[in-house]
Amino acid sequence: MNFNPTMPFFRYSRTTPDNVALFVNEKEYSYFELGAYASSVSAWLRNVFQDPGNGFKVAILASRSLETYAGILGTCWAGATYIPISIKASAASLKSVLEQTSPTALIVDENGVKKLSEIEIPANCKVLYPDEFKALLPNDVRQGNYAREISEPQSLSADEIAYIIFTSGTTGVPKGVMIRTGSLYKFIGYMQTLYQIGSEDRISNFSEVSFDFSVLDLWLTWFSGASLHVVPSSQIMAPSRFIQQQKLTFWASVPSAITFLTRLGLLKEGCFPSLRVSYFCGEPLPFSSAKAWKKAAPNSVIDNHYGPTEATVACSMHRLSDNSFLANGRDIISIGKPYPEMRMAIVDDEKRFLSAPAKGELVIAGPQLTSGYLEDETLTSKRLKVLNHPLYGPMTWYLTGDLAFEDKNGEFHHLGRIDNQVKILGHRVELEELDAQLRRICGVDTVATVAWPIKEGLAEGIVAFVSQSKVCLNKIQSILRENLPPWVLPREILSLEEIPLTANGKIDRKALVKLLSERSPNSDKSEPSAP
Ligand code: AMP
Numbered sequence: 001m002n003f004n005p006t007m008p009f010f011r012y013s014r015t016t017p018d019n020v021a022l023f024v025n026e027k028e029y030s031y032f033e034l035g036a037y038a039s040s041v042s043a044w045l046r047n048v049f050q051d052p053g054n055g056f057k058v059a060i061l062a063s064r065s066l067e068t069y070a071g072i073l074g075t076c077w078a079g080a081t082y083i084p085i086s087i088k089a090s091a092a093s094l095k096s097v098l099e100q101t102s103p104t105a106l107i108v109d110e111n112g113v114k115k116l117s118e119i120e121i122p123a124n125c126k127v128l129y130p131d132e133f134k135a136l137l138p139n140d141v142r143q144g145n146y147a148r149e150i151s152e153p154q155s156l157s158a159d160e161i162a163y164i165i166f167t168s169g170t171t172g173v174p175k176g177v178m179i180r181t182g183s184l185y186k187f188i189g190y191m192q193t194l195y196q197i198g199s200e201d202r203i204s205n206f207s208e209v210s211f212d213f214s215v216l217d218l219w220l221t222w223f224s225g226a227s228l229h230v231v232p233s234s235q236i237m238a239p240s241r242f243i244q245q246q247k248l249t250f251w252a253s254v255p256s257a258i259t260f261l262t263r264l265g266l267l268k269e270g271c272f273p274s275l276r277v278s279y280f281c282g283e284p285l286p287f288s289s290a291k292a293w294k295k296a297a298p299n300s301v302i303d304n305h306y307g308p309t310e311a312t313v314a315c316s317m318h319r320l321s322d323n324s325f326l327a328n329g330r331d332i333i334s335i336g337k338p339y340p341e342m343r344m345a346i347v348d349d350e351k352r353f354l355s356a357p358a359k360g361e362l363v364i365a366g367p368q369l370t371s372g373y374l375e376d377e378t379l380t381s382k383r384l385k386v387l388n389h390p391l392y393g394p395m396t397w398y399l400t401g402d403l404a405f406e407d408k409n410g411e412f413h414h415l416g417r418i419d420n421q422v423k424i425l426g427h428r429v430e431l432e433e434l435d436a437q438l439r440r441i442c443g444v445d446t447v448a449t450v451a452w453p454i455k456e457g458l459a460e461g462i463v464a465f466v467s468q469s470k471v472c473l474n475k476i477q478s479i480l481r482e483n484l485p486p487w488v489l490p491r492e493i494l495s496l497e498e499i500p501l502t503a504n505g506k507i508d509r510k511a512l513v514k515l516l517s518e519r520s521p522n523s524d525k526s527e528p529s530a531p
Pocket of ligand 1: 282
């Protein structure tokens with residue numbers, strides 16, 4: 001079998017060429033048109049690199065544009081690995097990602113070109129600029145001449161790397177999660193079975209392509225012959241009009257989207273009648289938000305999926321019902337049961353399996369697991385471990401760092417993080433990474449960060465504390481701005497005489513949160529930034 005993820009797209013470009021494959025920037029592209037763009041990008045890649053074989057890497061520095069989607073498809077079409085990079089990435093992390101991956105090619109759109117001016121393009125990396133991209137499409141295809149055959153995608157085995165997505169790392173260096181084509185096929189295959197997506201389905205793309213949530217949107221659409229509708233960046237904070245105008249049938253986003261709409265008073269009863277599936281993932285889903293969404297989308301199922309990038313987007317699910325069970329009186333929906341071929345379990349500090357309902361670290365196994373972190377054996381062996389399960393025997397398990405327990409019905413409940421990773425509007429942020437940056441800038445060790453404010457169980461931003469630093473607070477903020485994406489930037493940096501410590505000498509983040517809540521319980525001045 002050919003595991004190239006563009007194979008289904010290729011088939012649709014022949015069987016249903018006129019169906020819409022993509023709606024972006026007010027324009028529709030059919031399966032034939034987008035397929036022609038993708039195979040032209042693929043031909044360019046293979047021509048430039050003299051048929052380099054499978055496994056070469058192509059970085060996509062792009063935003064919500066045709067170049068992004070055709071670039072991803074074209075990269076996979078050529079049998080290469082795609083590496084999506086956010087244009088909101090700081091120059092430092094963009095440089096680090098390019099150094100770590102040494103891509104053979106870089107595809108950029110107009111926004112990407114501006115970003116590229118901030119760094120030096122790596123030697124031996126060929127850039128596909130927007131002008132060249134536009135010139136790739138032969139004239140007869142542009143005019144819809146179907147006599148021209150779109151070339152078949154390169155053959156790929158299940159073990160080849162489909163994409164590498166970078167997430168934040170505790171040391172300040174982004175880490176690349178490698179996902180195999182076989183894992184992508186397993187994940188999308190199960191989603192197709194679950195949702196029975198057909199050509200009439202209209203699927204949202206809310207997340208940026210650098211966030212692994214987009215993997216669901218893009219590939220579920222194109223594996224099923226449906227259409228993908230890219231939410232314009234201007235409507236991310238209030239996508240209600242877009243859902244209505246585009247008559248979306250499938251919505252997928254982080255739960256923060258519900259919070260934005262509720263706050264703006266846009267989540268009206270029955271306002272999304274076209275939706276039949278609402279897929280939430282990436283951060284805790286409060287029960288109140290899920291109920292509010294259900295009222296707005298009465299014809300839709302409300303599913304809470306859970307999973308880290310390391311397990312190909314998501315690996316467990318709970319569907320909202322009248323019997324949805326909330327752990328310990330918390331307002332958070334359960335993360336449900338693992339997908340049929342995936343396994344979840346709870347372990348203690350010594351990585352021994354615990355029986356339900358003991359609390360401990362959530363571990364995951366199964367065919368959707370990453371093959372490891374790019375060029376980082378140490379981290380790979382730290383997070384992916386062979387453990388001997390009493391029922392399944394020895395298997396590789398991914399240690400999530402999430403605190404959870406399993407209830408008597410086999411449903412898992414997420415209770416927070418064991419480490420200091422937080423989610424800001426769906427983005428994974430390691431507080432230690434920010435601490436490390438602050439220590440470097442301030443030249444002192446007495447720094448700390450906390451997630452704040454927390455609304456309905458969701459973190460909306462970060463506040464930083466520094467003590468005994470000679471660098472002024474404005475200067476610290478401006479250096480951070482140069483080095484970090486907007487969602488990691490502290491909303492405030494406060495100067496303290498001393499950073500509170502716990503009895504065993506660790507930073508007492510709870511005491512810092514208490515300090516903030518006592519100071520201004522409802523303080524929330526800044527605007528959240530888009531996922
Ligand atoms: P990412 O790799 O960006 O997808 O982040 C993965 C982390 O997001 C998980 O380890 C959890 O901490 C959190 N997460 C993802 N989905 C959920 C969910 N449905 N409920 C609670 N936390 C979630």
